[in-house]
Amino acid sequence: MAVQEGLTAPSSPERTRLWSQTGILVLFLGPAAAYALIFLILPYASVFRFSVWAVENYGIHQELTAANYLRIAENPLYRAAIRNSLLVAGIVTTASVVIGYALAVYIAFFSGRGQSALFFLLVIPLWTSFLLRAFIWRMILGRQGILNSALLWVGVVDKPIDVLLFNMFSVCLTLTYVFIPFVALPVYAALEKIPKDLIEASMDLGGSAWVTFRRIIIPLSLPGVVTGAIFTFCLSFGDFVTPTLLGGPDVLMVSSVIINQFGASFDWPMGSALAVIVIVIVATGVALATQLERRNG
């Protein structure tokens, strides 16, 4: 009897333990799960649901249709916008990784006593609004901007040059400026964690500075690079402030098209379909980067 009882239901102290374990799990993971559900899973599901509906006269028809996706596939406009976004994100990520990495290496290994001051200077721009930082570049690159004034004053040019602003160059330059800290900070954090004796051991065993950098420092800082690169890629791919303010007539990015759909066109389904495509592209990029990190990290 006693044995059977024990099999069917846990004894009282055991039951309490199970309950308290469940309680702890709910307490600690519940909010996280609720957050994931409310702010991640449901919104994405909703975007996807909208993307297979249609709009007619300010009403959304909840009938299943692939029309939005077909429109995106048929009109080269959407491919061009996505291509532009990929191009900008690619250039910005590459430039930010190269410059951000060099900066992080400098701060971590070569800045000596100025290390904390430099780190502080790197973080300061993040306190300012993104919009403001983008707008300031308009003042720097404009016809009457700081750069043109300097060039005129030095005598390099005799009239202001137009090519600095309102094109792909100004968009990439501004975004790179904005995102360098996003790469430099995680890389710096990774570099800081590399044990000094590993570097010394490499040098002691006859490894040159280059070999040490390539075989020790780069692999160990790769997680930082991947983190920074993912941030930069995703955020620059989806940015619309910079192309709007500094893009000029040629730089149409997909986020601007999406905003058009939700605003002026009142075509939420079409906007959602474009958003789904963006999500797929960005998710693929992130997955590839994570794979790369796993293989080499």
Add this chain to the structure above:
Amino acid sequence: MQRRTFIQATATFTFGAVAAGSLPAFGGEELRLLTWEGYAENAWVKNFEAEHGVRLSKTYVGSNDEYMAKLAAGGGDYDLVVIVSSLARRAIDAGFVEPLDLSQIPNFENIFPRVKNVPFIAKDGQIYAAPTFLFVSPVTVNAKALPEGNDFGVLFDRKNAGRIAMWDDVSTLGDVANWMGIDDIWNMTDDQLAAVRAKLVEQKPLVRTYWSQQGEAMDLFANNEVIAANSSSYITKILKERGVPVREFLGKPPLGGIDSHFVVKGSPNRELAHRFINHILSAESQGSIADVTGYMPTNPASKAHMRPETWTELGLDDISREIDSMKFWDDIPRRARYIEVLNEVKAA
């Protein structure tokens, strides 16, 4: 529109009135307005509130699209809404608004005849809206760089290469089509749209940038980035006040728009809403609004109730003369396609 960025001019005024504790606690009804900042300022609303023993609650909106989004989300929170002429037909067809009882709005008769007879406020023989304000879409140019010429073609002149800005808005397609001599600019055929698109693509090498916010357009002129743009009267006005040498001219025929007051479908305060519309259409209110905000009245009798210089500054003599030939922002049946064309130009 100039309403959008009107905040600064009236903020002080509104704040003053509120701070002085002049908002009486009405026991009576509440009239809920969805409107542009500046359309319902205390200067011309206080007396209405006092007279009818009601309180006005105002919700301001930042763009035309936002109005439609708010109404689409359920207009039950408002009694009255201001809608621009290009979206009026849509609001009526979507069932956001209900027909007016003109017998309750005697001032409707005083509106410019052309304006009160525009087709987009009527359906099935019923009038759905009272046109309350006018605006024009001019070309703004730097008066030093371009002292002469009043042709829209200035925006396509190679001499101005790199110094032109265009508005990133569907109305730009209408502006260009109007200049190209297309009649039905808001309902173009595929061929006409293709011709306008080709014209805009051809223009692209001359364009410095497309502007989307009015402040941005002002910044472009003030920093000498551009010398010509299709714009708004508000942009010209503010630039002049800042001492930037600009002038403006209208297309041929002139292009503009109308903002109208509508009663939201199912409003429990129908009668009061009608009285408010009648109040805002009165010559006194319209004159006062023009003086304070620089908005163009639809009731020409307001001339007697505004400063003479306001009438002149707003170019209301020209408007009165040309109003019959004016083209107004109208419903764009293929709005999504128009926006797509605009994006195609940028992607070309």
